[in-house]
Amino acid sequence: QREYAVVGAGRFGKFVALGLVRQGHSVMVVDNDPMAIEALAGDVDAAIRADATDERAFRELRLDRFGCVIVGIGAESMQASILVTALLKQQGVPRIISRAISTLHGRVLRAVGADEVVNPEREMGERLAARLSQPNLVDQLPLDDDTLLAEIGCPEVWHGKTLVSLDVRKRFGVSVVALRRNDGVTTNPEPSEALRSDDVLVVVGTKDAVRRIGSLA
Amino acid sequence: QREYAVVGAGRFGKFVALGLVRQGHSVMVVDNDPMAIEALAGDVDAAIRADATDERAFRELRLDRFGCVIVGIGAESMQASILVTALLKQQGVPRIISRAISTLHGRVLRAVGADEVVNPEREMGERLAARLSQPNLVDQLPLDDDTLLAEIGCPEVWHGKTLVSLDVRKRFGVSVVALRRNDGVTTNPEPSEALRSDDVLVVVGTKDAVRRIGSLA
Ligand SMILES: Nc1ncnc2c1ncn2[C@@H]1O[C@H](COP(=O)(O)OP(=O)(O)OP(=O)(O)O)[C@@H](O)[C@H]1O
Ligand SMILES: Nc1ncnc2c1ncn2[C@@H]1O[C@H](COP(=O)(O)OP(=O)(O)OP(=O)(O)O)[C@@H](O)[C@H]1O
Numbered sequence: 001q002r003e004y005a006v007v008g009a010g011r012f013g014k015f016v017a018l019g020l021v022r023q024g025h026s027v028m029v030v031d032n033d034p035m036a037i038e039a040l041a042g043d044v045d046a047a048i049r050a051d052a053t054d055e056r057a058f059r060e061l062r063l064d065r066f067g068c069v070i071v072g073i074g075a076e077s078m079q080a081s082i083l084v085t086a087l088l089k090q091q092g093v094p095r096i097i098s099r100a101i102s103t104l105h106g107r108v109l110r111a112v113g114a115d116e117v118v119n120p121e122r123e124m125g126e127r128l129a130a131r132l133s134q135p136n137l138v139d140q141l142p143l144d145d146d147t148l149l150a151e152i153g154c155p156e157v158w159h160g161k162t163l164v165s166l167d168v169r170k171r172f173g174v175s176v177v178a179l180r181r182n183d184g185v186t187t188n189p190e191p192s193e194a195l196r197s198d199d200v201l202v203v204v205g206t207k208d209a210v211r212r213i214g215s216l217a
Numbered sequence: 218q219r220e221y222a223v224v225g226a227g228r229f230g231k232f233v234a235l236g237l238v239r240q241g242h243s244v245m246v247v248d249n250d251p252m253a254i255e256a257l258a259g260d261v262d263a264a265i266r267a268d269a270t271d272e273r274a275f276r277e278l279r280l281d282r283f284g285c286v287i288v289g290i291g292a293e294s295m296q297a298s299i300l301v302t303a304l305l306k307q308q309g310v311p312r313i314i315s316r317a318i319s320t321l322h323g324r325v326l327r328a329v330g331a332d333e334v335v336n337p338e339r340e341m342g343e344r345l346a347a348r349l350s351q352p353n354l355v356d357q358l359p360l361d362d363d364t365l366l367a368e369i370g371c372p373e374v375w376h377g378k379t380l381v382s383l384d385v386r387k388r389f390g391v392s393v394v395a396l397r398r399n400d401g402v403t404t405n406p407e408p409s410e411a412l413r414s415d416d417v418l419v420v421v422g423t424k425d426a427v428r429r430i431g432s433l434a
Contacts, residue, residue, distance in 0.1 A: 010338070011292075011338035013342070016345050018342075019342060019350075020346045020349065020350065022346070118341060121228035122228065123341055124335060125337070126232055128236070128287070129232070129234075129237045129239070129240065132285060140358075143419070144402060146401075149358070149366070149419065175395075177395060178360070180361060184363075185360050185364040187392035200360075202360070202366065
């Protein structure tokens with residue numbers, strides 16, 4: 001159970017704070033908008049109204065007590081998120097995660113001390129685009145630069161066939177590491193397992209190999 | 218290769234559009250802000266400046282030509298996103314994906330015709346909270362309500378041990394479906410494989426089982 005602080009509790013910062021509370025951590029929130037503070041006051045350990053770019057107010061917050069601080073300030077003020085990140089670095093906070101509005105903004109945040117930069121709109125926009133492009137693609141998890149793990153709806157043409165008869169690994173270059181059905185998930189499924197068109201296959205392979213299967217009828 | 222339209226090209230909508238273009242689809246963007254249109258005009262097939270809540274302007278866009286329309290309008294106007302979603306439904310667009318600002322907003326969007334609702338700030342906030350809570354947890358992919366697939370850094374205490382000696386499935390209730398090392402990804406690793414502390418394990422199990430491993434030293 002660790003202590004976190006979130007500076008800037010707009011919608012993104014608020015959900016980071018609430019998610020951390022749900023996992024049993026103690027969370028302090030800082031925001032200069034009293035409405036944002038009021039919305040969270042009952043749900044977090046401390047909710048403090050302050051302008052985090054005001055150096056004196058910032059020092060009084062004692063944010064150096066925290067192992068990790070998330071800066072959730074967004075489009076309203078790139079300047080504020082940069083200044084707060086720099087102050088946190090100066091304060092010696094071990095891990096600083098800052099929200100970026102653009103690639104350039106992200107570069108600046110890293111330059112002034114962010115250990116990690118997140119861009120929620122960008123990441124979700126790209127995820128949605130990837131999901132739409134491959135209708136069979138239920139979800140995906142990149143393993144490294146060349147290898148992708150993906151959940152793919154069983155192609156219609158594979159219905160009733162066994163994994164061994166399909167020779168998936170040789171013909172398609174992917175491994176089927178798990179199978180999801182209504183009655184649960186089976187890992188390392190038997191080669192003699194007959195697939196059903198409502199199965200979801202968990203496969204590992206190159207992006208192209210996965211894409212080929214995702215676009216089978 | 219399919220045709221998509223994005224109504225509301227703020228940061229989220231813009232990345233959906235650009236992601237779809239990158240995957241080889243044709244994309245039309247509609248926004249009433251000329252700056253948003255100018256920023257995308259060179260990168261998409263069509264970028265049209267219009268107020269999508271104006272019924273006459275909306276009809277002229279012929280959005281019924283598209284199999285899927287994404288409504289990226291956000292906090293600036295919940296009202297506009299609701300009205301545009303309703304107009305798209307009326308127009309008979311087969312798949313409508315709308316951005317929600319809150320749970321209530323999402324319920325309203327579904328009621329007026331959205332097939333799917335996305336909330337980028339919420340989803341990324343919750344993902345970040347989950348990732349922070351379990352430092353060994355590199356990434357995760359929920360398979361169903363009880364089952365989680367997760368990438369977990371190898372616990373230090375497992376260094377040098379083999380999968381069979383650790384008896385991972387019996388003692389921890391997870392299957393190790395793949396192993397990631399610098400030299401690549403191995404699926405269905407051998408039981409005699411000796412783990413290294415810089416390995417990343419891809420495991421499948423219940424949320425609790427995965428969490429237990431994620432919190433081993
Ligand atoms: N100097 C500051 N000190 C403290 N809080 C700040 C400061 N500047 C902005 N904030 C707060 O940061 C929060 C999020 O910032 P902003 O409104 O820029 O993001 P947003 O893009 O609208 O956020 P979201 O998409 O998360 O709702 C707001 O609640 C705002 O009050
Ligand atoms: N009636 C409308 N017709 C067309 N476009 C609209 C309309 N209302 C808003 N938009 C556009 O939708 C886009 C995104 O909306 P908004 O600014 O509400 O979202 P945001 O939360 O700031 O977005 P993001 O986080 O994606 O940057 C803006 O570019 C805006 O011009």
